[in-house]
Amino acid sequence: MNVAELKQRISKNRIEHIYLFSGPEIGEKKEIIELLENRIFNGDEPVVYNFYINGDLATNELIDAIEGELLFSDSKIVYLKNIEEINQKIIKIIENFIIPSRLSKALYDQIVESFKNDKESAGILNNCYQFDDALGTYAIKDIKESDKKRLIGILNRLKFSVAKENTYIVMLNETNDKIPAGLLNLLNQDQHVIFWEMFDNQKPAWIRGEFRKYNLLIDDDAINFIIDTVENNKYDFERAIEKIFIYYSNLESKNNIVDKTVIENYLYYSKEESPFSLYSALLAKNCEKALSILNKIFLTDEDGIVGGLMWSHRRFLKILHLVENEKKSPDAALDKMFIKSKKIREELEKGIKNYNFLKASLMSNDLSELEYYQRALPSDLKLIKFQEFIVRSIYGDSRKSFLQGKNQFLLY
Structure with missing residues (x-):
């Protein structure tokens, strides 16, 4: 079904x-x-x-x-x-x-009678239950998985529960x-x-359709940004789109087209805390602020935190690669990544001073590990893992991620 x-x-x-x-x-x-x-x-x-x-x-x-x-x-x-x-x-x-672990004799006989023309079903019932003389009822035997499945089929046909x-x-x-x-x-x-997630090729059309409900158009870069940063399920997509619409409705200058700049500004300038403001606190190595933001957003958006952190970190890792490995200046690296907002540039420049490429690459392993824990653990343990990630990212830790292996760094 x-x-x-x-x-x-x-x-x-x-x-x-x-x-x-x-x-x-x-x-x-x-x-x-x-x-x-x-x-x-x-x-x-x-x-x-x-x-x-x-x-x-x-x-x-x-x-x-x-x-x-x-x-x-x-x-x-x-x-x-x-x-x-x-x-x-x-x-x-x-x-x-x-x-049922037991059937009364009357009920058992009634079921057998209903299958008098179905010898196979009657045989299955006989294989699954035996009469208990002491109690005068039929008790279930230790039955094989194949017979168990057939027995359940019989009970379903009888609408017995x-x-x-x-x-x-x-x-x-x-x-x-x-x-x-x-x-x-x-x-x-x-x-x-x-419950299957949408295939990647279905998401752009679906996101466009959701924005169309608000009489808005959205460009391809903005769609890709949403796909990269929002947890891959309809509930979180719908919530994110509704929040973007509310933010967009309050803008003074608008042309009914949502682009990537609009969404970035919403994420970075809205008063509401988000995985992106949490990442900004990580870049600044402000542990107290990062933990405070985590506690706020965990209550309302625990499933969306990892996606936002991973998108932000992939971008930051590319910038560090440009600065350290390609020897570009921070300004040139930020320009190459098409980052225009003064506030975002300042936050990323702080991060460049606070982290090197090696440290940021190891943080990628920790984020992948965190993504696994997000799916596997109950909420209270997830929160502890997020807190550990923040403290380890800011203060360092000799413990290796179980995903770490040799130092091989991938740029996304």
């Missing part, structure tokens, strides 16, 4: 009790989750439980969240994040949410890492939805 079909189903209240939303596109996931919560909670305050899959996850707390009764709400959603790290113990908890009517599980993955087959085998095609 694709994202458009999922939206349609949720809008019609055809909601599954368990979902796996995988893939790197964050923006559409946020839209779907918002739609899901609106439908399930009908405008009331959502009751949600958030768990990150890692070595510290307390499985008893997860089981309590899934199975516990609610006092002040009719429904709840349990979010399981970083699902690519799931282990067999947690897969078993999910399995118990989907496959173990899950409580008011309980929903949403599993989230935001990387391209492989998800264990043991989990995928528990889900049908309506429960696993992959």
Whole structure:
């Protein structure tokens, strides 16, 4: 099932009790989750439980969240994040949410009767359950993965669900890492939805279309700047474009065409802190200011920080290459990079005095490492990694990045 079909189903209240939303596109996931919560909670305050899959996850707390009764709400959603790290113990908890561990004799006989003309399905059911004389019920056996998948298919056809009517599980993955087959085998095609990022060749037309909604045109350089600096998902693109429009609307002189200079001025001159003002503090080696800016923007734009830092750093590294390796003057290097703004030139000149090409190249490794951590860690640990990066960049550190290897520097 694709994202458009999922939206349609949720809008019609055809909601599954368990979902796996995988893939790197964050923006559409946020839209779907918002739609899901609106439908399930009908405008009331959502009751949600958030768990990150890692070595510290307390499985008893997860089981309590899934199975516990609610006092002040009719429904709840349990979010399981970083699902690519799931282990067999947690897969078993999910399995118990989907496959009944026991069936009453009456229900078992009823199911078998419904399959009297389908010997294969009846045989699968017989292979999966055995009668427990002590309790008078059918208990599930230790079954093979292939039989497990077939059994789930049978239960889906019967529209049989173990899950409580008011309980929903949403599993989230935001990387391209492989998800264990043991989990995928528990889900049908309506429960696993992959959210793909836009292909590179789709982005320019989409960005132009978004600006057209505001009756604005945008040139190619400005589009490429947005693609390079904004996190690659629709949610962050839409937010960035809306902010640029608000800034542009307040300009005295405008011709309904947004160019790269307009966007750079917005990023560098707006009162709102951004990854670019954070990078300016790094260039000035002002640790206190950099940490203060980080704390502000992390609360509102944690996913967009790395993209802005990486774009800024690639440009700065090119400038250092021109100055140190091609022996150009700082002024000539800045001219060659088409940097005209006096304020931006002054900030970059400070950076040229504070960093050399070797140090800046090693910072590129740290930024690549930071990009990995951004996708792999929960928010509180991401913040610590950002803080470490700032302190290490300004004060130095003998610790090597795990991406460092030999000193081979790439210019982008």
